[in-house]
Amino acid sequence: MRRFVVPVVAVAIATLLLALLVFGVTNQGENTSIDASIARGVLPSVPNANMALPVLGSASASERLSELRGEVVVLNVFASWCAPCQAEAPVLEHAQLQIEHRDATVLGVTYLDTSTASQQFVHQWHLTYPVVRDVDGNFVHGLGTDGVPETFVIDREGRIAAVRRYQVNGRWLQQTLPRLLSAPS
Amino acid sequence: MRERTATPIRRVGPGGAAALLLALAPAAIRRLALGGAAALLLALAPAAIRRLALGGAAALLLVLVAPATPAAATTPRASLTAVESQVMCVACRESLAVAHSPQANAERSFIRTLIAQGYTDRQIVEQLAAQYGPAVLAKPPARGFNLTVYILPPAILLAGLAGLAVALPRWRRRTRAAAGGPAALGPPLDAGDARRLEEDLNRYA
Numbered sequence: 491m492r493r494f495v496v497p498v499v500a501v502a503i504a505t506l507l508l509a510l511l512v513f514g515v516t517n518q519g520e521n522t523s524i525d526a527s528i529a530r531g532v533l534p535s536v537p538n539a540n541m542a543l544p545v546l547g548s549a550s551a552s553e554r555l556s557e558l559r560g561e562v563v564v565l566n567v568f569a570s571w572c573a574p575c576q577a578e579a580p581v582l583e584h585a586q587l588q589i590e591h592r593d594a595t596v597l598g599v600t601y602l603d604t605s606t607a608s609q610q611f612v613h614q615w616h617l618t619y620p621v622v623r624d625v626d627g628n629f630v631h632g633l634g635t636d637g638v639p640e641t642f643v644i645d646r647e648g649r650i651a652a653v654r655r656y657q658v659n660g661r662w663l664q665q666t667l668p669r670l671l672s673a674p675s
Numbered sequence: 676m677r678e679r680t681a682t683p684i685r686r687v688g689p690g691g692a693a694a695l696l697l698a699l700a701p702a703a704i705r706r707l708a709l710g711g712a713a714a715l716l717l718a719l720a721p722a723a724i725r726r727l728a729l730g731g732a733a734a735l736l737l738v739l740v741a742p743a744t745p746a747a748a749t750t751p752r753a754s755l756t757a758v759e760s761q762v763m764c765v766a767c768r769e770s771l772a773v774a775h776s777p778q779a780n781a782e783r784s785f786i787r788t789l790i791a792q793g794y795t796d797r798q799i800v801e802q803l804a805a806q807y808g809p810a811v812l813a814k815p816p817a818r819g820f821n822l823t824v825y826i827l828p829p830a831i832l833l834a835g836l837a838g839l840a841v842a843l844p845r846w847r848r849r850t851r852a853a854a855g856g857p858a859a860l861g862p863p864l865d866a867g868d869a870r871r872l873e874e875d876l877n878r879y880a
Contacts, residue, residue, distance in 0.1 A: 571778040602765040604806040
């Protein structure tokens with residue numbers, strides 16, 4: 491009986507380490523549950539919509555996505571150092587000018603960026619839409635975001651209607667937005 | 676810098692590899708490992724050496740608890756190299772020490788600004804984390820699942836050392852017995868044979 495103790499303990503420890511490894515890998519992996527849900531036609535609610543995010547350039551003001559309920563929101567996650575983000579900035583600003591009078595807005599969320607660099611970015615591209623910061627990444631991680639740029643179109647009910655995990659263009663916005671804008675607020 | 680370390684890694688034996696691992700490990704793990712190794716050596720050492728070592732440890736403790744000198748109290752100036760090794764380039768997802776990209780240069784510029792303002796290494800790392808978030812830190816923050824990174828390696832090391840402390844004396848006893856220790860000498864001599872052996876030995880003395 492005694493000679494089985496050491497092998498059993500060794501196997502138990504090895505199993506435990508393996509389980510930890512599997513848990514760690516699956517936990518760090520890409521979260522595509524939102525994409526899968528949209529593909530099935532089930533629009534998911536925005537995770538962490540009540541999280542207060544500091545407004546870029548303000549020492550005290552913050553904004554919650556839940557406060558924009560009833561509006562169509564084009565939520566764009568970006569960083570000033572990201573070349574595709576620079577390329578899509580004029581497209582998003584153009585969209586903002588088209589939708590801002592229809593109970594809709596673009597909302598920029600900076601991620602992995604300094605506030606100074608983000609402010610320079612906003613100034614450089616003449617962005618007029620609101621921009622908030624997600625310093626810890628807790629808000630964007632809930633959306634499965636692990637890089638930039640990513641864009642989520644949120645309907646008036648606060649559900650994610652479309653997602654694009656790379657650079658947006660005018661055509662994609664044209665295909666996505668009209669149906670949502672015409673829905674009653 | 677990578678190329679300089681590549682050749683020695685291939686040449687070192689198990690002892691060297693262990694020393695290299697220790698050198699690369701975080702300070703807390705190094706302290707634990709060295710403490711464990713010292714405890715193991717003490718457990719295996721003869722009593723006289725143990726007494727000497729304990730005396731030395733007491734003397735070291737006295738030195739450590741003595742008031743710090745003014746030189747030790749001065750804050751060292753932050754260095755770009757030291758900070759670079761503690762943070763990541765958030766765009767390229769590699770250590771800032773080896774990253775070459777516009778974002779890496781932007782981070783270096785940010786660090787240089789803070790160095791010029793008199794910030795310490797630690798404060799600069801904190802500032803970087805406040806701007807870029809925890810993703811900029813090379814070492815994951817010690818909370819949640821990340822704790823396993825800090826707890827598991829020293830725990831495994833200590834368990835291994837404890838196992839060796841138990842197993843080594845047993846192996847030593849077993850090896851001695853197999854090589855012909857006192858138990859392998861056979862039955863004792865009777866009085867006549869013992870006397871004759873003694874006389875023979877005295878003749879050659």
